[in-house]
Amino acid sequence: MSTLTDPPKPGFRLSQLIYDTRYRSITIQVIALVLIVGAFWWLGNNTVNNLNALGKDFDFGFLNSAAGYDINQRLIEYDNQMSHGRAALVGILNTLLVAFMGCVSALIIGVFVGVLRLSKNWVVSKLMAVYVEGFRNVPLLIWILLIGAVMSESMPQPREFRGEDATQSMYFSDNVAVTNRGIWIPRLGFANSISGEDAVAPIDGATPVAAGGADWLLILGTLALSLIAMRYVRNRADKVQQSTGDRPTIWYQQLAILVIPVGVVLIALGATIVSPYLKGFNFTEGTHLRNSLIALWVALSLYTGAFIAEIVRAGILAVSKGQSEAAAALGIQPSRTMKLVILPQAMRVIIPPLISQFLNLTKNSSLAIAVGYMDVRATLGGITINQTGRELEGMLLMGAFYLALSLLISGGMNYYNRSTQLAER
Amino acid sequence: MSDTPVTYVRTQMLDQQAPPTSEVGPVRWMRENLFSSPMNAILTILSLYVVYVVISHVGPWLVNGIWDADSLSECREIIAATGDGHHSAACFGVITARWHQLVFGYYPSELYWRPVLALVVFLVGIAPVMFPSLPRKLYIVTMAAPFLCFWLLWGGSIWFPIAIALGFGVGVVAHKLLDANVSSLAGMIGAILLPLIYWLYICGPLAGGLASIIPLGIEFVPSRSFGGFMLSIVIGLSAIVISLPLGILLALARRSDLFIIKTCAVVFIEVIRGIPLIVWLFTAQLLLNYFLPPGSSFDLTLRVIIMVTLFAAAYIAEVIRGGLAALPKGQYEGADSLGLNYWQSMQLIVLPQALKISIPGIVNTFIGLFKDTTLVVFIGLFDPLGIASAIRATTEWNGIYWELFLFIGIMFFISCFSMGRYSLYLEKKLQREHR
Numbered sequence: 118m119s120t121l122t123d124p125p126k127p128g129f130r131l132s133q134l135i136y137d138t139r140y141r142s143i144t145i146q147v148i149a150l151v152l153i154v155g156a157f158w159w160l161g162n163n164t165v166n167n168l169n170a171l172g173k174d175f176d177f178g179f180l181n182s183a184a185g186y187d188i189n190q191r192l193i194e195y196d197n198q199m200s201h202g203r204a205a206l207v208g209i210l211n212t213l214l215v216a217f218m219g220c221v222s223a224l225i226i227g228v229f230v231g232v233l234r235l236s237k238n239w240v241v242s243k244l245m246a247v248y249v250e251g252f253r254n255v256p257l258l259i260w261i262l263l264i265g266a267v268m269s270e271s272m273p274q275p276r277e278f279r280g281e282d283a284t285q286s287m288y289f290s291d292n293v294a295v296t297n298r299g300i301w302i303p304r305l306g307f308a309n310s311i312s313g314e315d316a317v318a319p320i321d322g323a324t325p326v327a328a329g330g331a332d333w334l335l336i337l338g339t340l341a342l343s344l345i346a347m348r349y350v351r352n353r354a355d356k357v358q359q360s361t362g363d364r365p366t367i368w369y370q371q372l373a374i375l376v377i378p379v380g381v382v383l384i385a386l387g388a389t390i391v392s393p394y395l396k397g398f399n400f401t402e403g404t405h406l407r408n409s410l411i412a413l414w415v416a417l418s419l420y421t422g423a424f425i426a427e428i429v430r431a432g433i434l435a436v437s438k439g440q441s442e443a444a445a446a447l448g449i450q451p452s453r454t455m456k457l458v459i460l461p462q463a464m465r466v467i468i469p470p471l472i473s474q475f476l477n478l479t480k481n482s483s484l485a486i487a488v489g490y491m492d493v494r495a496t497l498g499g500i501t502i503n504q505t506g507r508e509l510e511g512m513l514l515m516g517a518f519y520l521a522l523s524l525l526i527s528g529g530m531n532y533y534n535r536s537t538q539l540a541e542r
Numbered sequence: 543m544s545d546t547p548v549t550y551v552r553t554q555m556l557d558q559q560a561p562p563t564s565e566v567g568p569v570r571w572m573r574e575n576l577f578s579s580p581m582n583a584i585l586t587i588l589s590l591y592v593v594y595v596v597i598s599h600v601g602p603w604l605v606n607g608i609w610d611a612d613s614l615s616e617c618r619e620i621i622a623a624t625g626d627g628h629h630s631a632a633c634f635g636v637i638t639a640r641w642h643q644l645v646f647g648y649y650p651s652e653l654y655w656r657p658v659l660a661l662v663v664f665l666v667g668i669a670p671v672m673f674p675s676l677p678r679k680l681y682i683v684t685m686a687a688p689f690l691c692f693w694l695l696w697g698g699s700i701w702f703p704i705a706i707a708l709g710f711g712v713g714v715v716a717h718k719l720l721d722a723n724v725s726s727l728a729g730m731i732g733a734i735l736l737p738l739i740y741w742l743y744i745c746g747p748l749a750g751g752l753a754s755i756i757p758l759g760i761e762f763v764p765s766r767s768f769g770g771f772m773l774s775i776v777i778g779l780s781a782i783v784i785s786l787p788l789g790i791l792l793a794l795a796r797r798s799d800l801f802i803i804k805t806c807a808v809v810f811i812e813v814i815r816g817i818p819l820i821v822w823l824f825t826a827q828l829l830l831n832y833f834l835p836p837g838s839s840f841d842l843t844l845r846v847i848i849m850v851t852l853f854a855a856a857y858i859a860e861v862i863r864g865g866l867a868a869l870p871k872g873q874y875e876g877a878d879s880l881g882l883n884y885w886q887s888m889q890l891i892v893l894p895q896a897l898k899i900s901i902p903g904i905v906n907t908f909i910g911l912f913k914d915t916t917l918v919v920f921i922g923l924f925d926p927l928g929i930a931s932a933i934r935a936t937t938e939w940n941g942i943y944w945e946l947f948l949f950i951g952i953m954f955f956i957s958c959f960s961m962g963r964y965s966l967y968l969e970k971k972l973q974r975e976h977r
Contacts, residue, residue: 145803146802149802153802163833163834164833166835166836167836236585238575238576238589240576240586253958255913255955256914257913259954263951266943266947270943480817480819483821486920498821502828508832509832512821512828516825519816519817523815523816523817
């Protein structure tokens with residue numbers, strides 16, 4: 118036998134960077150990194166040049182200067198002497214408000230419609246199918262504009278409510294007024310407010326009341342404590358059931374825990390219902406839901422509700438029939454089968470797509486621009502940018518806000534999703 | 543006992559008795575489907591009442607609709623002249639009077655054949671992709687369609703789209719040559735780099751030179767003239783066509799083992815998906831000029847198409863990633879054990895199966911994308927809703943709302959609903975194939 122071929126030389130040769138799969142991945146990544154850094158450098162360089170050419174700088178100081186514009190819907194105190202930053206915060210809160218309201222109502226609509234679409238009742242299921250297909254296949258923007266037009270074009274004017282021969286009347290014994298300038302609903306006023314605000318009589322001769330933020334916090338806090346106590350009572354009932362087999366009747370305890378503390382707080386604060394009434398050319402007092410809010414809210418809820426209905430339907434269909442049959446075989450009452458067997462399993466299928474629908478709704482709330490709702494796009498991304506000429510900074514902040522919100526919602530929901538997910542192997 | 547005479551044997555069967563009337567036909571159907579329980583009966587009556595209310599309000603308005611009127615006042619005169627003068631009626635005259643505007647926007651009227659022809663070319667090009675039974679020769683149309691449609695829509699010199707198309711030819715040739723003679727990596731790099739160099743430095747002069755030697759072309763139409771449903775379709779379809787390959791690449795990058803590439807893909811996808819499209823459109827309108835070299839500015843419609851494409855690509859990437867994840871691991875391992883390299887195994891084994899699984903999701907993304915094209919109205923383009931407000935701003939049709947919304951809504955409904963049905967058909971077909 119002649120000589121064997123030499124074993125490959127140890128050590129590193131440059132050609133390995135291309136031909137050896139162990140090193141090639143590093144080569145590719147380095148090239149990619151260089152390209153990406155280069156691209157960003159190019160974009161950044163262009164931006165700097167363009168900003169210089171326009172005589173602008175990159176500075177977030179504009180957030181502290183006076184905004185000088187009014188916002189018609191505000192959840193926190195704001196007037197046009199306050200800063201752009203404050204205006205942006207008002208817009209952010211408005212976005213969050215409509216997103217939250219939309220998520221809640223879309224979920225309710227979606228669950229109802231999804232269940233009804235599975236109904237054996239032919240008329241009902243077909244009606245729901247028409248609703249779902251109608252809303253899923255027409256752009257959201259058209260629905261927003263349409264509902265906005267319904268509100269502003271075909272609702273009565275406030276002056277039609279006036280006088281002896283009024284052509285229009287308020288609903289719910291003069292408590293709710295539906296007009297082309299929005300809907301007025303009653304609000305709560307507090308005679309013994311703890312917020313320290315000045316009490317004003319809503320109508321001549323009435324008890325002076327204040328609409329305090331602190332009062333609402335107190336009420337919500339009481340509600341939260343009640344809910345915790347209710348949970349405690351329920352857990353104790355579960356324990357009794359586990360040990361004795363009999364479930365104690367607790368619904369009256371639950372009801373008492375829910376109602377009595379809040380009722381006591383409301384009476385102590387001297388809460389009274391303040392109804393809207395006609396004053397001059399418009400309604401006053403009560404809470405004014407603007408057309409913009411209503412159009413956006415209703416359209417978002419109906420549109421997203423149609424998508425959620427499909428998700429709920431698919432989730433319920435995904436639970437096999439054997440599950441409910443097994444529950445019956447175990448002797449679980451039919452009324453509890455849904456809660457104990459079907460829903461927990463359906464929820465696993467429903468929750469992940471539901472999260473993305475909530476995310477979609479939140480992002481779609483930026484269509485507020487169609488009806489002039491003052492969300493963060495209208496304040497920070499609209500008037501502020503136009504007034505200060507700070508497109509770059511404004512858009513950056515707005516993008517960061519939406520991104521953070523999306524990541525937060527999906528993060529939170531994914532955490533919840535993991536806790537309900539089946540632990541497999 | 544066997545010889546006991548049988549006294550009576552029935553030799554003929556009796557005719558079957560008719561079932562009770564409550565168990566047949568519409569009565570039974572109604573009992574089972576509408577009134578099976580008190581709750582169901584209440585629901586039925588309630589829904590029938592809702593249907594009645596809607597029809598009694600909208601029905602006459604629709605049926606009495608006036609189709610031939612040139613202005614809102616003329617339409618109202620016709621309504622007042624007919625019937626008792628107090629009934630409601632729709633003024634669909636706006637649709638007949640402004641039909642061309644709603645469909646083509648401000649495109650020159652003598653050139654309407656061009657967008658129509660472009661649509662026909664596109665449909666012929668997409669046919670072999672959608673229906674595999676068609677002859678494979680049609681793929682030639684598929685490959686030529688993007689350039690032909692571009693040329694038909696915008697017009698100008700024919701050499702420009704041809705020069706662009708040549709770039710792809712350069713890429714294919716470079717890939718073939720380098721792959722066979724040098725290495726597959728060199729083939730990949732060459733297939734990307736050479737066309738880029740060609741487009742950046744050679745394409746423009748070549749097209750210009752050819753155009754000056756043989757001036758062959760049709761009238762140029764600026765993007766500002768695009769509008770109506772034509773604009774929606776142009777933005778939607780071009781975004782769909784370009785975003786699919788981009789989305790595939792992004793999905794592959796996100797599942798890649800290479801850390802830097804994976805990180806970039808994740809960041810890109812999450813940032814795009816985390817921010818609403820409308821913010822991206824405003825970015826295209828307000829900020830793009832900051833990021834490009836000073837003095838360069840390009841068409842707003844083109845910017846919108848790029849933005850919508852990137853937006854759709856991120857969503858499609860997530861859909862395809864789902865398809866890739868749903869594929870059994872054995873498929874990847876099988877491809878490796880056959881000795882295929884990364885691109886071969888993706889192209890021959892993984893992607894055909896993964897794409898098949900994700901088709902319904904991709905179609906749904908396209909439906910969403912097509913609906914989202916209405917958002918371009920906010921940056922001043924004349925999509926159907928923009929045309930609608932332009933029509934409303936004229937003296938003839940000032941104050942017309944419902945008819946336009948209804949018309950635009952129905953047009954969108956028809957296209958999105960049929961796309962959705964196609965996706966369902968595909969889903970069913972794929973399920974059958976897997977069995």
